[in-house]
Amino acid sequence: MTTAPHSPARPSPAASKTTDPLQLIDVDHVHFYVGNAKQAAYFYAFAFGFQIEQVADLTSGSREQASWLLTQGNIRFLLTSGMTKDHPANKEVMQYGDGVKDVAFTVFDATKAYEKALANGGTSAYEPYTVSDASGSITRAAIKTYGRCIHSFVSRTGAYDLVNIKKGATFAPGFRKVEGLPVNDYNKQNPCGLKYVDHLVGNVEEGKMNHWVAFYESVLEFSMFKHFDDADISTEYSALMSKVMASGNNLIKMPINEPAEGKKKSQIQEYLDWHDNAPGVQHLALRTDDELHSISELRRRGVEFLAIPDTYYKQVWDRVNKMLTESGHTPVKEDHAKVRDLGILVDADDEGYLLQLFTKPLQDRPTLFFEIICRRGSQSFGKGNFKALFEALELEQEKRGNL
Numbered sequence: 001m002t003t004a005p006h007s008p009a010r011p012s013p014a015a016s017k018t019t020d021p022l023q024l025i026d027v028d029h030v031h032f033y034v035g036n037a038k039q040a041a042y043f044y045a046f047a048f049g050f051q052i053e054q055v056a057d058l059t060s061g062s063r064e065q066a067s068w069l070l071t072q073g074n075i076r077f078l079l080t081s082g083m084t085k086d087h088p089a090n091k092e093v094m095q096y097g098d099g100v101k102d103v104a105f106t107v108f109d110a111t112k113a114y115e116k117a118l119a120n121g122g123t124s125a126y127e128p129y130t131v132s133d134a135s136g137s138i139t140r141a142a143i144k145t146y147g148r149c150i151h152s153f154v155s156r157t158g159a160y161d162l163v164n165i166k167k168g169a170t171f172a173p174g175f176r177k178v179e180g181l182p183v184n185d186y187n188k189q190n191p192c193g194l195k196y197v198d199h200l201v202g203n204v205e206e207g208k209m210n211h212w213v214a215f216y217e218s219v220l221e222f223s224m225f226k227h228f229d230d231a232d233i234s235t236e237y238s239a240l241m242s243k244v245m246a247s248g249n250n251l252i253k254m255p256i257n258e259p260a261e262g263k264k265k266s267q268i269q270e271y272l273d274w275h276d277n278a279p280g281v282q283h284l285a286l287r288t289d290d291e292l293h294s295i296s297e298l299r300r301r302g303v304e305f306l307a308i309p310d311t312y313y314k315q316v317w318d319r320v321n322k323m324l325t326e327s328g329h330t331p332v333k334e335d336h337a338k339v340r341d342l343g344i345l346v347d348a349d350d351e352g353y354l355l356q357l358f359t360k361p362l363q364d365r366p367t368l369f370f371e372i373i374c375r376r377g378s379q380s381f382g383k384g385n386f387k388a389l390f391e392a393l394e395l396e397q398e399k400r401g402n403l
Protein backbone atom coordinates (compact mmCIF):
# COMPACT_ATOMS: atom_id res chain seq x y z
CA MET A 1 0.00 0.00 0.00
CA THR A 2 1.40 3.38 -0.92
CA THR A 3 0.21 6.76 0.20
CA ALA A 4 -0.63 9.57 -2.17
CA PRO A 5 1.83 12.46 -1.89
CA HIS A 6 -0.71 14.87 -0.49
CA SER A 7 -2.94 12.49 1.40
CA PRO A 8 -4.46 13.84 4.60
CA ALA A 9 -2.17 13.82 7.61
CA ARG A 10 -2.72 11.56 10.61
CA PRO A 11 -5.49 9.00 10.01
CA SER A 12 -8.30 10.57 12.02
CA PRO A 13 -7.78 9.27 15.55
CA ALA A 14 -10.45 8.66 18.12
CA ALA A 15 -13.38 9.74 16.00
CA SER A 16 -15.81 8.62 18.66
CA LYS A 17 -15.66 8.53 22.40
CA THR A 18 -15.22 5.18 24.09
CA THR A 19 -15.64 4.39 27.77
CA ASP A 20 -11.86 4.29 28.26
CA PRO A 21 -10.72 7.49 30.06
CA LEU A 22 -7.21 6.93 28.66
CA GLN A 23 -8.40 7.15 25.07
CA LEU A 24 -6.10 9.78 23.53
CA ILE A 25 -7.61 12.20 21.04
CA ASP A 26 -4.44 13.96 19.88
CA VAL A 27 -1.02 15.23 20.92
CA ASP A 28 -2.31 18.44 22.47
CA HIS A 29 1.13 20.02 22.47
CA VAL A 30 4.79 19.34 23.20
CA HIS A 31 6.08 21.65 25.93
CA PHE A 32 9.75 22.63 25.93
CA TYR A 33 11.64 24.37 28.74
CA VAL A 34 14.22 26.64 27.11
CA GLY A 35 16.69 29.30 28.21
CA ASN A 36 15.13 32.10 26.18
CA ALA A 37 11.68 31.30 24.77
CA LYS A 38 11.47 34.40 22.59
CA GLN A 39 14.75 33.63 20.86
CA ALA A 40 13.96 29.90 20.59
CA ALA A 41 10.63 30.82 18.95
CA TYR A 42 12.49 32.76 16.27
CA PHE A 43 14.91 29.85 15.74
CA TYR A 44 12.12 27.32 15.16
CA ALA A 45 10.25 29.80 12.96
CA PHE A 46 13.20 30.74 10.75
CA ALA A 47 14.84 27.30 10.59
CA PHE A 48 11.79 24.98 10.59
CA GLY A 49 8.95 27.14 9.26
CA PHE A 50 6.79 27.30 12.40
CA GLN A 51 4.21 30.05 12.84
CA ILE A 52 4.86 32.15 15.94
CA GLU A 53 1.18 32.16 16.72
CA GLN A 54 0.52 33.19 20.32
CA VAL A 55 2.34 34.31 23.44
CA ALA A 56 1.67 34.56 27.16
CA ASP A 57 4.23 36.97 28.64
CA LEU A 58 4.41 40.28 30.50
CA THR A 59 2.36 41.94 27.74
CA SER A 60 -0.52 39.57 28.43
CA GLY A 61 -0.20 39.59 32.21
CA SER A 62 2.08 36.58 32.74
CA ARG A 63 4.69 37.73 35.29
CA GLU A 64 6.38 34.44 36.23
CA GLN A 65 7.11 32.91 32.83
CA ALA A 66 6.91 33.52 29.11
CA SER A 67 5.34 30.88 26.85
CA TRP A 68 5.29 31.02 23.05
CA LEU A 69 2.94 28.84 21.00
CA LEU A 70 4.42 27.68 17.69
CA THR A 71 2.32 25.82 15.17
CA GLN A 72 2.77 24.01 11.87
CA GLY A 73 0.17 21.61 10.45
CA ASN A 74 -1.16 19.77 13.50
CA ILE A 75 2.06 20.33 15.49
CA ARG A 76 1.84 22.60 18.53
CA PHE A 77 5.03 23.45 20.41
CA LEU A 78 4.90 25.47 23.60
CA LEU A 79 8.25 27.07 24.50
CA THR A 80 8.55 28.30 28.08
CA SER A 81 11.21 30.25 29.96
CA GLY A 82 11.01 31.25 33.60
CA MET A 83 11.31 34.97 34.36
CA THR A 84 12.10 34.64 38.06
CA LYS A 85 15.21 33.07 39.55
CA ASP A 86 13.32 30.27 41.29
CA HIS A 87 11.12 29.32 38.38
CA PRO A 88 11.27 25.53 37.82
CA ALA A 89 11.89 25.99 34.07
CA ASN A 90 15.09 27.91 34.85
CA LYS A 91 16.29 25.24 37.27
CA GLU A 92 15.64 22.49 34.73
CA VAL A 93 17.37 24.38 31.93
CA MET A 94 20.42 24.78 34.17
CA GLN A 95 20.41 21.03 34.82
CA TYR A 96 19.49 19.57 31.41
CA GLY A 97 19.76 22.36 28.85
CA ASP A 98 16.83 23.13 26.54
CA GLY A 99 14.52 20.17 26.03
CA VAL A 100 11.13 18.53 26.30
CA LYS A 101 9.29 18.85 29.61
CA ASP A 102 5.80 17.64 28.74
CA VAL A 103 4.21 15.54 26.01
CA ALA A 104 0.59 16.55 26.54
CA PHE A 105 -2.34 14.51 25.29
CA THR A 106 -5.84 15.79 24.55
CA VAL A 107 -8.42 13.53 26.21
CA PHE A 108 -12.18 13.70 26.75
CA ASP A 109 -11.91 14.19 30.52
CA ALA A 110 -8.51 15.08 31.98
CA THR A 111 -9.54 14.33 35.57
CA LYS A 112 -10.82 10.86 34.68
CA ALA A 113 -7.74 10.10 32.55
CA TYR A 114 -5.48 11.18 35.42
CA GLU A 115 -7.41 9.12 37.98
CA LYS A 116 -7.24 6.05 35.74
CA ALA A 117 -3.49 6.50 35.20
CA LEU A 118 -2.97 6.77 38.97
CA ALA A 119 -5.14 3.70 39.54
CA ASN A 120 -2.89 1.93 36.99
CA GLY A 121 0.16 2.74 39.12
CA GLY A 122 1.16 6.17 37.77
CA THR A 123 2.64 8.95 39.91
CA SER A 124 1.12 12.42 40.00
CA ALA A 125 3.08 15.35 38.57
CA TYR A 126 0.26 17.78 39.35
CA GLU A 127 -3.38 17.42 40.33
CA PRO A 128 -6.34 18.34 38.13
CA TYR A 129 -7.17 22.04 37.82
CA THR A 130 -9.49 23.96 35.56
CA VAL A 131 -9.13 27.42 34.12
CA SER A 132 -12.20 28.91 32.55
CA ASP A 133 -13.70 32.14 31.33
CA ALA A 134 -16.82 33.13 29.43
CA SER A 135 -15.61 31.36 26.28
CA GLY A 136 -14.82 27.92 27.66
CA SER A 137 -12.55 25.89 29.91
CA ILE A 138 -9.39 23.81 30.01
CA THR A 139 -8.81 21.09 32.58
CA ARG A 140 -5.31 19.73 33.08
CA ALA A 141 -3.62 17.07 35.20
CA ALA A 142 -0.34 15.24 34.74
CA ILE A 143 1.60 12.12 35.59
CA LYS A 144 5.36 11.69 35.72
CA THR A 145 7.26 9.62 33.17
CA TYR A 146 11.04 9.17 32.71
CA GLY A 147 13.40 11.81 34.09
CA ARG A 148 11.89 15.29 34.36
CA CYS A 149 9.30 14.52 31.67
CA ILE A 150 5.60 14.45 32.34
CA HIS A 151 2.45 13.63 30.41
CA SER A 152 -0.33 16.17 30.86
CA PHE A 153 -3.90 15.18 30.13
CA VAL A 154 -5.79 18.13 28.67
CA SER A 155 -9.55 18.37 28.15
CA ARG A 156 -11.03 21.41 26.47
CA THR A 157 -14.52 22.92 26.10
CA GLY A 158 -16.11 25.81 24.20
CA ALA A 159 -13.75 28.17 22.39
CA TYR A 160 -10.80 26.22 23.85
CA ASP A 161 -11.85 22.97 22.17
CA LEU A 162 -9.01 21.48 20.10
CA VAL A 163 -11.05 21.88 16.90
CA ASN A 164 -11.05 25.65 17.52
CA ILE A 165 -7.38 25.72 18.58
CA LYS A 166 -6.48 24.15 15.23
CA LYS A 167 -8.27 27.06 13.53
CA GLY A 168 -6.24 29.59 15.51
CA ALA A 169 -8.44 30.18 18.57
CA THR A 170 -6.76 31.31 21.79
CA PHE A 171 -4.70 28.38 23.11
CA ALA A 172 -5.50 29.02 26.76
CA PRO A 173 -6.60 31.98 28.91
CA GLY A 174 -3.69 34.41 29.18
CA PHE A 175 -2.44 33.95 25.61
CA ARG A 176 -2.64 36.64 22.96
CA LYS A 177 -2.18 36.45 19.20
CA VAL A 178 1.16 37.53 17.77
CA GLU A 179 0.36 39.97 14.96
CA GLY A 180 2.38 41.43 12.13
CA LEU A 181 5.51 39.26 12.23
CA PRO A 182 7.10 39.17 8.75
CA VAL A 183 8.49 35.65 9.39
CA ASN A 184 4.94 34.32 9.75
CA ASP A 185 4.00 35.67 6.31
CA TYR A 186 7.25 34.33 4.88
CA ASN A 187 6.53 30.86 6.27
CA LYS A 188 3.03 30.85 4.81
CA GLN A 189 4.53 31.61 1.40
CA ASN A 190 7.42 29.14 1.83
CA PRO A 191 6.02 26.19 3.80
CA CYS A 192 8.26 23.44 5.14
CA GLY A 193 5.36 20.97 5.00
CA LEU A 194 5.60 19.49 8.52
CA LYS A 195 2.24 17.98 9.49
CA TYR A 196 2.28 16.28 12.89
CA VAL A 197 4.36 14.41 15.47
CA ASP A 198 4.87 10.88 14.10
CA HIS A 199 6.79 9.53 17.06
CA LEU A 200 8.76 10.67 20.04
CA VAL A 201 11.79 8.80 21.34
CA GLY A 202 13.00 8.60 24.92
CA ASN A 203 16.52 7.68 26.04
CA VAL A 204 16.68 5.88 29.37
CA GLU A 205 19.55 4.49 31.43
CA GLU A 206 21.12 1.09 30.79
CA GLY A 207 18.91 -1.65 32.21
CA LYS A 208 15.84 0.62 32.45
CA MET A 209 14.20 0.06 29.05
CA ASN A 210 11.96 -2.77 30.23
CA HIS A 211 10.94 -0.80 33.30
CA TRP A 212 9.62 2.04 31.09
CA VAL A 213 8.05 -0.40 28.62
CA ALA A 214 6.09 -1.84 31.54
CA PHE A 215 5.18 1.69 32.67
CA TYR A 216 3.66 2.59 29.28
CA GLU A 217 1.86 -0.77 29.15
CA SER A 218 0.34 -0.62 32.59
CA VAL A 219 -0.10 3.09 33.36
CA LEU A 220 -1.01 4.51 29.94
CA GLU A 221 -2.30 1.21 28.47
CA PHE A 222 0.05 1.39 25.47
CA SER A 223 1.20 -1.79 23.74
CA MET A 224 4.44 -2.96 22.21
CA PHE A 225 4.67 -2.05 18.54
CA LYS A 226 8.13 -3.27 17.48
CA HIS A 227 11.31 -4.16 19.16
CA PHE A 228 14.96 -4.08 18.14
CA ASP A 229 17.91 -5.52 19.97
CA ASP A 230 21.57 -4.65 19.88
CA ALA A 231 22.16 -7.04 16.97
CA ASP A 232 19.87 -4.82 14.89
CA ILE A 233 21.22 -1.55 16.19
CA SER A 234 24.94 -1.78 16.52
CA THR A 235 28.01 -0.83 14.60
CA GLU A 236 31.55 -1.95 15.24
CA TYR A 237 31.71 0.43 18.18
CA SER A 238 28.45 1.52 19.66
CA ALA A 239 25.09 -0.03 20.29
CA LEU A 240 21.64 0.54 21.71
CA MET A 241 18.44 -1.36 22.34
CA SER A 242 14.99 -0.04 21.55
CA LYS A 243 11.36 -1.00 22.05
CA VAL A 244 8.49 0.92 20.48
CA MET A 245 5.38 1.58 22.56
CA ALA A 246 2.16 2.67 20.84
CA SER A 247 -1.03 4.20 22.21
CA GLY A 248 -4.25 2.22 21.81
CA ASN A 249 -5.23 3.93 18.57
CA ASN A 250 -1.61 4.26 17.31
CA LEU A 251 -2.04 8.02 17.69
CA ILE A 252 1.46 8.28 19.07
CA LYS A 253 4.40 5.91 19.10
CA MET A 254 7.05 6.26 21.76
CA PRO A 255 10.20 4.22 21.17
CA ILE A 256 12.37 3.79 24.27
CA ASN A 257 16.14 3.40 23.87
CA GLU A 258 18.76 2.23 26.30
CA PRO A 259 22.51 2.08 25.72
CA ALA A 260 24.06 -1.32 25.01
CA GLU A 261 27.59 -2.57 25.52
CA GLY A 262 29.96 -1.65 22.64
CA LYS A 263 33.64 -0.94 22.06
CA LYS A 264 32.97 2.78 22.25
CA LYS A 265 30.40 5.02 23.83
CA SER A 266 26.77 4.51 22.75
CA GLN A 267 25.02 7.59 21.36
CA ILE A 268 22.48 7.03 24.15
CA GLN A 269 25.21 7.23 26.76
CA GLU A 270 26.48 10.46 25.16
CA TYR A 271 22.97 11.89 25.57
CA LEU A 272 22.79 10.82 29.21
CA ASP A 273 26.26 12.24 29.92
CA TRP A 274 25.09 15.67 28.72
CA HIS A 275 21.65 15.40 30.31
CA ASP A 276 22.75 15.17 33.94
CA ASN A 277 22.62 11.36 33.67
CA ALA A 278 18.84 11.58 33.50
CA PRO A 279 16.57 10.00 30.90
CA GLY A 280 14.68 12.30 28.54
CA VAL A 281 13.31 12.87 25.05
CA GLN A 282 15.99 12.23 22.43
CA HIS A 283 14.11 13.08 19.25
CA LEU A 284 10.79 14.13 17.84
CA ALA A 285 9.90 12.72 14.43
CA LEU A 286 7.87 15.22 12.42
CA ARG A 287 5.81 13.86 9.57
CA THR A 288 5.74 15.29 6.06
CA ASP A 289 3.85 14.12 2.94
CA ASP A 290 6.73 15.26 0.71
CA GLU A 291 10.19 14.46 2.08
CA LEU A 292 12.04 15.97 -0.89
CA HIS A 293 10.24 19.29 -0.59
CA SER A 294 10.59 19.46 3.21
CA ILE A 295 14.29 18.58 3.30
CA SER A 296 15.07 20.87 0.40
CA GLU A 297 13.30 23.81 2.11
CA LEU A 298 14.85 23.05 5.52
CA ARG A 299 18.34 22.80 3.99
CA ARG A 300 17.77 26.12 2.19
CA ARG A 301 16.96 27.66 5.59
CA GLY A 302 20.23 26.33 7.03
CA VAL A 303 19.03 23.34 9.07
CA GLU A 304 21.98 21.00 9.66
CA PHE A 305 21.40 17.30 9.00
CA LEU A 306 23.54 14.24 9.64
CA ALA A 307 25.74 13.58 6.62
CA ILE A 308 25.36 10.11 5.12
CA PRO A 309 28.36 8.77 3.13
CA ASP A 310 27.91 8.52 -0.65
CA THR A 311 28.55 4.76 -0.49
CA TYR A 312 25.10 4.44 1.15
CA TYR A 313 23.46 5.25 -2.20
CA LYS A 314 25.43 2.53 -4.02
CA GLN A 315 23.44 -0.16 -2.18
CA VAL A 316 20.22 1.44 -1.01
CA TRP A 317 18.12 1.18 -4.18
CA ASP A 318 18.83 -2.52 -4.66
CA ARG A 319 18.07 -3.24 -1.02
CA VAL A 320 14.88 -1.19 -0.83
CA ASN A 321 13.39 -1.97 -4.23
CA LYS A 322 14.11 -5.71 -3.80
CA MET A 323 12.13 -5.65 -0.56
CA LEU A 324 9.29 -3.69 -2.17
CA THR A 325 9.08 -5.99 -5.20
CA GLU A 326 9.10 -9.10 -3.00
CA SER A 327 6.29 -7.73 -0.86
CA GLY A 328 4.22 -6.65 -3.89
CA HIS A 329 4.67 -2.89 -3.58
CA THR A 330 5.66 -0.36 -6.20
CA PRO A 331 9.29 0.80 -6.11
CA VAL A 332 10.36 4.13 -4.59
CA LYS A 333 8.80 6.79 -6.81
CA GLU A 334 10.87 9.74 -5.61
CA ASP A 335 13.66 10.86 -7.95
CA HIS A 336 16.69 8.77 -6.90
CA ALA A 337 19.24 11.47 -7.78
CA LYS A 338 17.33 14.07 -5.75
CA VAL A 339 17.10 11.72 -2.77
CA ARG A 340 20.88 11.28 -2.90
CA ASP A 341 21.61 14.99 -3.45
CA LEU A 342 19.48 15.88 -0.42
CA GLY A 343 21.15 13.14 1.66
CA ILE A 344 17.82 11.47 2.50
CA LEU A 345 17.66 7.92 3.92
CA VAL A 346 15.29 5.29 2.53
CA ASP A 347 14.07 2.03 4.02
CA ALA A 348 11.39 -0.54 3.27
CA ASP A 349 9.49 -3.28 5.04
CA ASP A 350 6.64 -5.60 4.05
CA GLU A 351 4.13 -2.71 4.17
CA GLY A 352 5.94 -0.19 1.95
CA TYR A 353 8.75 2.30 2.32
CA LEU A 354 9.73 5.43 4.20
CA LEU A 355 12.06 8.37 3.70
CA GLN A 356 13.75 9.95 6.71
CA LEU A 357 16.52 12.30 7.75
CA PHE A 358 17.88 13.42 11.12
CA THR A 359 19.01 16.88 12.15
CA LYS A 360 22.09 17.53 14.21
CA PRO A 361 21.36 18.51 17.85
CA LEU A 362 19.09 21.56 18.12
CA GLN A 363 21.04 23.15 20.97
CA ASP A 364 24.67 23.21 22.12
CA ARG A 365 24.36 20.06 24.17
CA PRO A 366 24.18 16.82 22.11
CA THR A 367 20.67 16.05 23.35
CA LEU A 368 17.41 16.77 21.49
CA PHE A 369 17.17 16.54 17.68
CA PHE A 370 14.40 16.21 15.06
CA GLU A 371 13.72 13.55 12.46
CA ILE A 372 11.82 14.48 9.31
CA ILE A 373 9.90 11.41 8.12
CA CYS A 374 7.62 10.56 5.20
CA ARG A 375 5.81 7.23 5.18
CA ARG A 376 4.72 5.48 1.98
CA GLY A 377 3.04 2.51 3.64
CA SER A 378 5.88 1.53 5.97
CA GLN A 379 5.02 1.84 9.66
CA SER A 380 8.49 0.99 10.97
CA PHE A 381 11.43 3.18 11.93
CA GLY A 382 14.14 2.69 9.32
CA LYS A 383 15.88 -0.37 10.75
CA GLY A 384 17.78 -0.85 7.47
CA ASN A 385 19.37 2.58 7.98
CA PHE A 386 20.59 2.05 11.51
CA LYS A 387 24.11 1.03 10.50
CA ALA A 388 24.71 3.94 8.09
CA LEU A 389 23.09 6.31 10.52
CA PHE A 390 25.08 5.22 13.53
CA GLU A 391 28.31 5.49 11.59
CA ALA A 392 27.33 9.06 10.68
CA LEU A 393 26.45 9.73 14.34
CA GLU A 394 29.78 8.35 15.52
CA LEU A 395 31.61 10.82 13.25
CA GLU A 396 29.68 13.62 14.96
CA GLN A 397 30.36 12.15 18.43
CA GLU A 398 34.05 12.02 17.55
CA LYS A 399 34.02 15.72 16.53
CA ARG A 400 32.49 16.50 19.93
CA GLY A 401 35.15 14.45 21.73
CA ASN A 402 32.44 12.10 23.03
CA LEU A 403 33.18 8.73 21.40
Ligand code: FE2
Nearest residue numbers: 201285371381
Ligand atom coordinates in the same frame (compact mmCIF):
# COMPACT_ATOMS: atom_id res chain seq x y z
FE1 FE2 B 1 12.81 8.12 14.93
